Amino acid sequence: xxxxxxxxxxxxxxxxxxxxxxxxxxxxxxxxxxxxxxxxxxxxxxxxxxxxxxxxxxxxxxxxxxxxxxxxxxxxxxxxxxxxxxxxxxxxxxxxxxxxxxxxxxxxxxxxxxxxxxxxxxxxxxxxxxxxxxxxxxxxxxxxxxxxxxxxxxxxxxxxxxxxxxxxxxxxxxxxxxxxxxxxxxxxxxxxxxxxxxxxxxxxxxxxxxxxxxxx
Numbered sequence: 390x391x392x393x394x395x396x397x398x399x400x401x402x403x404x405x406x407x408x409x410x411x412x413x414x415x416x417x418x419x420x421x422x423x424x425x426x427x428x429x430x431x432x433x434x435x436x437x438x439x440x441x442x443x444x445x446x447x448x449x450x451x452x453x454x455x456x457x458x459x460x461x462x463x464x465x466x467x468x469x470x471x472x473x474x475x476x477x478x479x480x481x482x483x484x485x486x487x488x489x490x491x492x493x494x495x496x497x498x499x500x501x502x503x504x505x506x507x508x509x510x511x512x513x514x515x516x517x518x519x520x521x522x523x524x525x526x527x528x529x530x531x532x533x534x535x536x537x538x539x540x541x542x543x544x545x546x547x548x549x550x551x552x553x554x555x556x557x558x559x560x561x562x563x564x565x566x567x568x569x570x571x572x573x574x575x576x577x578x579x580x581x582x583x584x585x586x587x588x589x590x591x592x593x594x595x596x597x598x599x600x601x602x603x604x605x
Contacts, residue, residue: 412603415444421486438488442468444460457471459539469483511530525556534556536552537552568593570592573588
């Protein structure tokens with residue numbers, strides 16, 4: 390109101406639309422229990438995990454009432470928070486810390502088709518001699534990848550949208566824990582109008598509330 394009276398334009402904060410939950414937000418930070426990393430890292434595919442992370446970008450996916458939040462960090466990692474039935478803290482049902490294992494360019498349509506129709510939704514996936522079992526169930530042996538349209542905001546509040554065709558796997562490690570494997574065939578339209586495609590593999594661990602400290 391006062392802005393209108395005095396002829397001053399009130400600028401919207403460019404980060405106001407960026408996703409946030411549990412105190413996690415762009416430019417914020419969080420810490421993973423160092424003891425958890427020490428006890429599990431020798432069993433994980435990745436190594437050299439940092440305990441403290443600064444959030445550089447944030448993404449969100451709407452899956453018809455289930456919300457997937459992703460907070461990308463300065464350690465080639467992202468914290469994934471799944472909320473079911475709403476976008477508030479009380480709706481959170483799962484928290485995982487993922488690290489990017491590999492990103493592979495997809496250079497042809499046949500490779501893309503094979504990923505979506507034969508590989509990503511298979512019952513198992515092999516990585517570095519480990520066998521991961523598919524988490525999402527299906528009435529058939531093959532499960533079609535789950536489509537996610539992720540809207541990702543960068544440091545300045547600008548955003549991009551990426552289509553992802555995903556599948557989640559896991560394998561048991563000690564202490565009753567699991568290591569997760571997230572496969573994603575990603576497709577994005579560039580400014581030129583061309584499609585860029587890649588295959589992203591990420592591995593992760595599930596976190597409890599006592600293993601995660603959010604600094605905001």
